[in-house]
Amino acid sequence: xxxxxxxxxxxxxxxxxxxxxxxxxxxxxxxxxxxxxxxxxxxxxxxxxxxxxxxxxxxxxxxxxxxxxxxxxxxxxxxxxxxxxxxxxxxxxxxxxxxxxxxxxxxxxxxxxxxxxx
Numbered sequence: 198x199x200x201x202x203x204x205x206x207x208x209x210x211x212x213x214x215x216x217x218x219x220x221x222x223x224x225x226x227x228x229x230x231x232x233x234x235x236x237x238x239x240x241x242x243x244x245x246x247x248x249x250x251x252x253x254x255x256x257x258x259x260x261x262x263x264x265x266x267x268x269x270x271x272x273x274x275x276x277x278x279x280x281x282x283x284x285x286x287x288x289x290x291x292x293x294x295x296x297x298x299x300x301x302x303x304x305x306x307x308x309x310x311x312x313x314x315x
Contacts, residue, residue, distance in 0.1 A: 212301070213299030213300060213301050214294055214297075214299050214300075216294070217302070218269070219268070219269045219270060219287050220269070220270050220287055220290050220291045220294065220302070221269060221270075221271070221291070222291060222294060222295050223271050225271045225274055225275060226270060226271055226274070226291050226292060226295050227295060229251070229274060229292065229295075230292060230295045230296060233247060233251050234247070235247045235248055235251065235292060235295075235296055236296045236297075241296075241298050244293075244296050244298060245293065245298065248289055248292045248293055248296070249289065251288075251292065252279075252285050252288050252289045252292070253285075255273070255274075255277075255278060255279040255284075255285070255288065256277070256278045256279070257278065257279050257280065257281070258278045258279070258280055259280070260280045260281050261280065264280055265280060265281075265283075266283060268284065268287075269287070270287040270288045270290070270291035270292075271291070273287060273288050274288060283304075286302055287302070290302055
């Protein structure tokens, strides 16, 4: 198969900044950015570090099927807790995008064939 440059996305691509069903920017997320001073002008690395620190402070609760993969980033923040890495990722991505930093959700699974290179 030949490499097709048209299929390669860059960080400038709008797909990395576009709102999704679970990562829509709203007033709640905007308020977090302002209150936590997540935007550091001309320093995306420091902004990302602040976002990571914010997300890591969300208390974790036991996963349950009623909430798993059904809550938006805003709903997660409003609830005051996370039920795992998917919730953490959604909040992180939404806050990064709110700060103007391109971010995209990528999901992996824990499978033996992945871990052992089978």
